[in-house]
Amino acid sequence: MAAATASSPLNLLGFNRKPIFHCKLSSPRCRPTFLMPPGRVPSNSIARTGRTFSNPPSYVLTCLVIPPPPKRQKPKAIIQFIGGAFIGAVPEVTYSYLLEMLAMEGYLVICVPYNVTFDHAEITRRVSERFSSCLDSILGSGLPDLGLSALEVSDLPLYSVGHSNGALLQTLTGSYFSERIPKANVIISYNNRPASEAVPYFKQLGLVVSQMLPVAATFPVNSVVEVASGNAWKLLLDTAETVVPNYDLKAFGSFMTRFTDQLPLIINELAEGISEFKPTPPENLESIRELYNVQSTLLVKFDSDTIDETDQLEETLKPRIETFGGKLEKAVLSGNHITPCLQELRWEVGNVYTPADALGQVLKNVSVNDTRRLATTITNWLDLLSH
Template sequence: MDWQEISGNWVLIPRHPVGIVHFLGGAFVATAPHLTYRWLLEQLAEQGFAVVATPFVNTLDHSAIALSVLQSFDRTVAELHARSLLRRRYLPIYGLGHSMGCKLHLLIGSLFSVERAGNILISFNNFAARDAIPLVQQLNHPAFAVEFTPSPVETNNLVQERYSVRRNLLIKFSNDTLDQSAALSQLLQQRFPNMVTAQTINGSHTTPLGQDVKWQSGSTFTPFDAVGQWFKQEVYRDLNQLKRTIILWLKPLATV
């Protein structure tokens, strides 16, 4: 499998897809998701999921970004069908978001009519602009009062009243001070009782950005090689736990 750029999205298509994952990354690493989240997304493709990763540039208007990435995703899926890269048959579509990408999937599921088999929301946060953008803190003057659209309170209200995706997995990392999944979990549990799974696993806010570490031992195994292998195991422990958590939710009978 190789990454392809199709209609503005980065796409990875396994030979016999069992579903489609629409991926949206964090605010400042979302412009090249096939690079910044490469390892995690390729692991999902190896499990049979077609991956459509939509790049975006962050602005204050999150509703407009949500509409833009949804339209971009729909264009790419239509192009995949037109090129016969995806067969025209039903495949469940799952939203997968990290950080700001979670908010965008929540807005997509609240503002637009979409059919989703579920959403996976990793390290959700819903900060106000003054907390998310350092420059705004410096411009502490009424004339420079800016806020995301929708605001954090408006986002919560939209989710509480209009969010339509019933099945959700919320993943929080044990060492993540930016995470706001607990409050979101309460909102979703009220809306869809017994349809929301919340898990806390080891890692930090940047764990999903982990990449493959190529460590090639020499002809003789040295103490330096041992340190290198230990480092690789430490890096992969949290990343592999994240992969297993996602795949077992998507495919409960999978062996990972």
């Protein structure tokens, strides 16, 4: 593992694999429903928004499912993926390269999109419910397109990978719940800062918003959002099409809509005078210190990440994990807070190879080297758990 330091010795060779999911096939919750939620983009459009997946992703209920390549007969395990605040709502765009790398290594990736609010406990509950509903749906009939039966899927170990705010939600999930929790967590760029530090001047902004609400109430907010996600984005989308040929403008516009759909929730909370996350950061740490119960944990931080709080989490987790004989490791990699979101540049060389083409090829490789290293670190560590 690149630049890894162990918080405690890891010996994963004796870890027994057991079925971790149980689902009555007669239960209505287990009946598969492969429906596209409102505003969702069909899977055949996803591949045209910057990445081409080796096996087309699809939505199962509200979760994005990315299967491993068709040549693999059975996935190694299931990875639940939770992205950062706001960007976690559109993982097929914001994390597409990293997610494809994980799937290419044989993992069945289930991404859980979510909308941001100040209530982290509520978000954690919603993410858990969405994931469970998606998993129950898959367990009801397996994955026919991959030739996997429900029994084969139920036997797969469950791991979780989260980034930034998603990393915080991982730790809270592992502290709030005792059933259907991951066998292992990969916690990337953990951040548990107060709202005043996450977004400065929250209190002042809340006061301004509350004063403006009587005026704002006279305007059709939904129409404004529609215009913002339509006409206002047109210039950006036209530019994207020029830079990246074959960009699916309709799909990308839908993604932008899902970004803006989160704004009313935040605005309403600010207007109500909410200026801090609930639970507070100290309360989150207390829950983790007393209740965290995930057997194996890998902490990942980047050497140029200025808002990372992985070291604080490590200090909190270490004594807790020692109480139940769990495992804790830490990896320090090159990169910054947005490294998991970097995408591979599409640079097509023209008829004449120019210095600009040479620079483009270099940038194409450099832009995702750290992301590739992250994916390799994750998959190598998870692979060890299965031996």
